[in-house]
Amino acid sequence: MDVAIAKSEKYASRESGDTVELVERPSGGFSVVMIDGQGSGRAAKTLSLLLSSKAVALLKEGVRDGVVARATHDYLFAFRHGQVSATLDMLSIDLKTRSVVVTRNAEAPMLMHDANGYQVVTIHSAPIGLYQWTKPTVREFPIQAGLKILLFTDGVPHSGLRRGAPPLDFQNLAESVLVDDASSQEIADRVLAHAVERDMGRPTDDIAVIALSIREANDVAMVRRMQAQIPLA
Numbered sequence: 001m002d003v004a005i006a007k008s009e010k011y012a013s014r015e016s017g018d019t020v021e022l023v024e025r026p027s028g029g030f031s032v033v034m035i036d037g038q039g040s041g042r043a044a045k046t047l048s049l050l051l052s053s054k055a056v057a058l059l060k061e062g063v064r065d066g067v068v069a070r071a072t073h074d075y076l077f078a079f080r081h082g083q084v085s086a087t088l089d090m091l092s093i094d095l096k097t098r099s100v101v102v103t104r105n106a107e108a109p110m111l112m113h114d115a116n117g118y119q120v121v122t123i124h125s126a127p128i129g130l131y132q133w134t135k136p137t138v139r140e141f142p143i144q145a146g147l148k149i150l151l152f153t154d155g156v157p158h159s160g161l162r163r164g165a166p167p168l169d170f171q172n173l174a175e176s177v178l179v180d181d182a183s184s185q186e187i188a189d190r191v192l193a194h195a196v197e198r199d200m201g202r203p204t205d206d207i208a209v210i211a212l213s214i215r216e217a218n219d220v221a222m223v224r225r226m227q228a229q230i231p232l233a
Contacts (some may be wrong), residue, residue, distance in 0.1 A: 001093065001143075001217075003032060004184035006192040006209045010040045010155075011202035017044025018153050018208035019052045022226070026062045028095035032210050033059070036087040036106075036153040038129075040206055051076060051086055051128075065090050065103040069136035073105065073128035085129040088136070089151045091210055093143070100141045100212070102149065105134065108157050111150040111174040114141065118174040147214045148178045152191060155207030160198030168198070187211040 009016035017037040024030050033055045037047035054075050058068045069088055076086060087106040094101055102110060105128045110121040125137040141147060157168050177190045188211040195207050 001212075001214045002184045003030075003091070003093075003210065003212045004188045005032070006185075006188035006207075006211075008155075008192055008196060008203055008207045010204065010206050011199070013041050013206070015042050015045040016206040016208070017041065017048055018155070018206045019045070019048035020208050020210065021052050021056050023056045023059050025059060025092065025094065029093040031059050031065070031090055031092040034089040034091075034151065034153065034208055034210055036206065036208065038085045044206070047084065047086060051088070055088070055090070059090075065092055065101050066136055066138050069103050069105060069128070070134075073134050073136075076129035077132060077134075080129060082130055082132070085127040087127045087153060089153075089210070091149065091151060091212060093212075097140075098143050100143060100147065100149065100214075102139045102141075102151070103136045104138075104151075105136050106151075106153075108152055108154050109170055110139075111170060111178065113148040113174065113178040114144070114146065118171065118178060120170045120174060143214060145214055145216050146180075147212075148187070149210075149212040150174070150178060150187060150191065151210045152195075153206065153208045155203060155205035156191060156195045156209065158205050159195035159203070159207075162204050163200060165198055182213075184211040184213045187213070 017040045020034045035048040035052045037044035055072045090103040092101040188209040
């Protein structure tokens with residue numbers, strides 16, 4: 001099982017309004033939290049950091065994912081009075097229930113591959129912060145070899161639209177990147193590169209991508225590894 005993240009800021013912006021954090025769960029497993037703050041630049045980054053910190057703190061306390069999403073929404077709604085929005089994605093590997101839990105308040109679809117083939121899973125919940133009774137969409141899948149899940153912020157579906165490119169074909173994207181021999185990092189990098197290419201090398205929005213792959217373990221020592229590559233401006 002491996003998870004990977006790829007990010008890029010909006011062209012000519014020094015800071016990305018998308019924040020992604022990885023946290024270990026107290027009951028076993030881990031969660032990845034992805035927040036896309038409204039707008040771009042420093043204000044959006046401040047907002048996404050504030051919200052991700054709130055969500056991560058609750059996850060570390062053992063709060064269930066759906067409750068974390070609602071609490072993060074309530075926090076934003078209470079202090080910004082419904083004037084500011086953000087999207088929220090949580091991807092959790094829960095070793096206690098042996099399941100993958102995806103909790104979302106977003107706009108972009110989720111792409112996945114399992115025993116039923118390639119799927120484009122649309123979202124039925126609104127971004128957090130705007131409406132008082134906003135609820136997340138929660139999906140749960142058993143941990144099984146071959147499961148691949150791909151999440152991304154709206155910089156991916158919006159890519160290319162400002163220059164008149166056709167809308168992104170999500171089904172084709174899923175079939176082209178969620179291939180058996182690709183690692184999670186390769187999947188995330190390919191999606192990010194495709195979005196940047198559609199924007200002619202100048203992203204019109206911040207982009208963040210999370211990819212998860214579950215495969216049979218080949219490492220007898222069961223070593224956990226994590227690596228980060230961050231360009232310095």
